[in-house]
Amino acid sequence: MKKIGFLSFGHWNPSPHSQTRSASDALLQSIDLAVAAEELGADGAYFRVHHFARQLASPFPLLAAVGARTSRIEIGTAVIDMRYENPLYMAEDAGSADLIAGGRLQLGISRGSPEQVIDGWRYFGYAPPEGQSDADMARRHAEVFLEILRGKGFAEPNPQPMFPNPPGPLRLEPHSEGLRERIWWGAATNATAEWAAKLGMNLQSSTLKFDESGQPLHVQQADQIRAFRAAWKEAGHAREPRVSVSRSIFALVDERDRTYFGRSEGEDHFGFIEAGTRAVFGRTYAAEPDVLVEQLSQDEAIAEADTLLLTVPNQLGVDYNAHVIEAILKHVAPALGWR
Numbered sequence: 001m002k003k004i005g006f007l008s009f010g011h012w013n014p015s016p017h018s019q020t021r022s023a024s025d026a027l028l029q030s031i032d033l034a035v036a037a038e039e040l041g042a043d044g045a046y047f048r049v050h051h052f053a054r055q056l057a058s059p060f061p062l063l064a065a066v067g068a069r070t071s072r073i074e075i076g077t078a079v080i081d082m083r084y085e086n087p088l089y090m091a092e093d094a095g096s097a098d099l100i101a102g103g104r105l106q107l108g109i110s111r112g113s114p115e116q117v118i119d120g121w122r123y124f125g126y127a128p129p130e131g132q133s134d135a136d137m138a139r140r141h142a143e144v145f146l147e148i149l150r151g152k153g154f155a156e157p158n159p160q161p162m163f164p165n166p167p168g169p170l171r172l173e174p175h176s177e178g179l180r181e182r183i184w185w186g187a188a189t190n191a192t193a194e195w196a197a198k199l200g201m202n203l204q205s206s207t208l209k210f211d212e213s214g215q216p217l218h219v220q221q222a223d224q225i226r227a228f229r230a231a232w233k234e235a236g237h238a239r240e241p242r243v244s245v246s247r248s249i250f251a252l253v254d255e256r257d258r259t260y261f262g263r264s265e266g267e268d269h270f271g272f273i274e275a276g277t278r279a280v281f282g283r284t285y286a287a288e289p290d291v292l293v294e295q296l297s298q299d300e301a302i303a304e305a306d307t308l309l310l311t312v313p314n315q316l317g318v319d320y321n322a323h324v325i326e327a328i329l330k331h332v333a334p335a336l337g338w339r
Contacts, residue, residue: 002302002338005044006037006325007078007246007309010056019317026055027062029318034066036322038073041329044106046076046309051084051124052116060093067101074106078204078246078309079186081112082138083121087145091172094149098176105179108204108244109145110186111138114274139195142185146199148172149180181239188279190227197231202242205301207282207311208273217268217282221245221301244307249296250286251327256320260313261286266295289331296336308338 012018012026020026034045045066047056056062059077066075075097080090098105111134117123121134128137153169185196186204190212193203205221213220225243232241250261264286273279285295302308310328312321333339
């Protein structure tokens with residue numbers, strides 16, 4: 001059994017060929033797709049965060065709106081770029097959105113990927129300390145965020161407050177109990193997966209990973225997941241961790257599917273996502289359902305994970321993306337034992 005959700009980048013483009021032509025379209029359609037996915041029996045609605053781009057950005061208003069319109073589905077991110085975040089303000093936003101959703105947030109955070117502008121986090125007022133990198137800064141922001149989510153008081157109260165205070169140091173409010181255990185780290189390497197495990201974060205592994213062995217993506221991800229679980233066990237955490245992988249999967253069940261994805265290449269690609277960093281980009285799975293079942297049964301990383309996130313082409317509209325999700329849930333997942 002696996003949890004199956006969707007992952008949307010929330011692209012929008014004013015082109016007449018796009019059904020998502022504005023930021024308003026991207027946001028409102030994201031809410032509608034989450035509602036549709038819940039009605040279809042999917043388990044999660046996840047959203048990517050990019051800055052300075054025609055894509056979804058500030059996630060918490062969207063997560064809160066989805067939480068208010070749904071009742072069961074998990075709501076998450078994959079991922080929030082921590083280089084851009086004030087971890088204290090983020091903890092307040094996350095606590096509010098989680099309470100609105102009734103404790104259903106699953107927040108993926110990470111160092112992030114190359115953005116649309118050079119060192120975009122500097123425009124947000126952040127810079128790594130001398131001798132540290134932007135990745136170090138992201139991990140430090142993450143550590144502060146995790147500590148705040150524990151709900152321990154740390155701020156000295158005013159002796160003459162406007163409103164009465166509880167005794168002792170004050171914590172940030174609103175605090176959502178249990179959110180600390182629903183934070184995920186989007187890891188591009190085995191080392192950062194092991195670091196996340198030590199801190200008690202769940203693991204997200206994307207359709208892209210830094211190349212560490214030259215092997216296909218699913219093999220490298222499976223190794224990464226095993227390294228993560230070994231580090232988790234060594235850290236002695238009491239609970240079991242969760243692991244998600246993202247995939248582009250399209251069951252070709254009608255002419256629309258064949259038109260859009262019938263010519264997709266079924267191979268991984270290797271390239272450079274940034275200078276000096278070789279990465280492996282995962283294949284697109286697009287085939288008739290019975291062929292998909294055979295192909296996906298050989299994916300080692302999906303087998304290792306408990307959660308599968310289906311990347312969706314959001315600019316094709318809510319109805320078509322709901323169809324994409326339903327086709328996997330109906331024609332593929334049962335045959336693989338995921339349902």
